Amino acid sequence: MRIGFVQYTPCFGEVDHNIETVLDLIGSVRADLLVLPELCMTGYLITSRDEIADLAEKIPGGKTTEALCRTARERSCHIVAGLAERSGDNLYNSAVLVGPDGYIGHYRKLHLFFEEKLWFTPGDGDLPVFDLGTARVGIMICFDWIFPEATRSLALKGAQVICHPANLVLPFCQDAMKTRCLENRVFAVTANRTGVEKRGGKVLSYTGMSQITGPEGAIIHRCGGEDERALVVEIDPARADNKAINEYNDIFRDRRPEYYAMLLKKKLNKNV
Numbered sequence: 001m002r003i004g005f006v007q008y009t010p011c012f013g014e015v016d017h018n019i020e021t022v023l024d025l026i027g028s029v030r031a032d033l034l035v036l037p038e039l040c041m042t043g044y045l046i047t048s049r050d051e052i053a054d055l056a057e058k059i060p061g062g063k064t065t066e067a068l069c070r071t072a073r074e075r076s077c078h079i080v081a082g083l084a085e086r087s088g089d090n091l092y093n094s095a096v097l098v099g100p101d102g103y104i105g106h107y108r109k110l111h112l113f114f115e116e117k118l119w120f121t122p123g124d125g126d127l128p129v130f131d132l133g134t135a136r137v138g139i140m141i142c143f144d145w146i147f148p149e150a151t152r153s154l155a156l157k158g159a160q161v162i163c164h165p166a167n168l169v170l171p172f173c174q175d176a177m178k179t180r181c182l183e184n185r186v187f188a189v190t191a192n193r194t195g196v197e198k199r200g201g202k203v204l205s206y207t208g209m210s211q212i213t214g215p216e217g218a219i220i221h222r223c224g225g226e227d228e229r230a231l232v233v234e235i236d237p238a239r240a241d242n243k244a245i246n247e248y249n250d251i252f253r254d255r256r257p258e259y260y261a262m263l264l265k266k267k268l269n270k271n272v
């Protein structure tokens, strides 16, 4: 199976231009599954709720999802892309999955980062896993990486490949994904953006270095910090089904969930 990412610099608010750039980059590779960055058609450094409300789209049905569906059909591939979603009065930081037969599903980011909390409603649905035939893929978005429960939930639901659209501004995630993949024995595609956004007196620099990580925690490919490109590697998703470390230890069978009840508590007490 050929999986990969598109790394580039979106222009804030220029959705048509960004769609064109992404489709050009997608056209440069042959892939079964491609992951695009978080908020990949709108840009990330939002300065007001009205601004992102104007740019957000319905999923499915919005023009970006429709454009991605057409490309997925033409190129016989699956695409996961981070998009701003409008649903009723709510805005979500979402990721859509489309394939040769059109829209398949989407995920709304559970763990909002920094000022995202001013603009978006946190997701209230499960972390999803989809069986594409070629592989079982899970979706999480950027800052979800810092909650080990997110990757773990996807892995326990059977994901072999984690699709991870991102707009990373801190330097920790790429190295942390080695541990996320190792402790769950899954592949991950972290698709990050590049460039600097300066808006409303604020500046954000994105770290690039999109990464494909393997189930033993090895980096299969890490992109440069500023490259704008699509990159694809060949993997065997079935490698993620082997959870054995040695003949005695299987990281899923050896779990002791009866001692993890704490994880299910809704509210932490004041000492924790």
Ligand code: ACM
Pocket (backbone or CB within 6 Å): 038, 112, 113, 141, 142, 143, 144, 166, 167, 168, 169
């Ligand atoms: C992030 O979640 N965009 C850091």
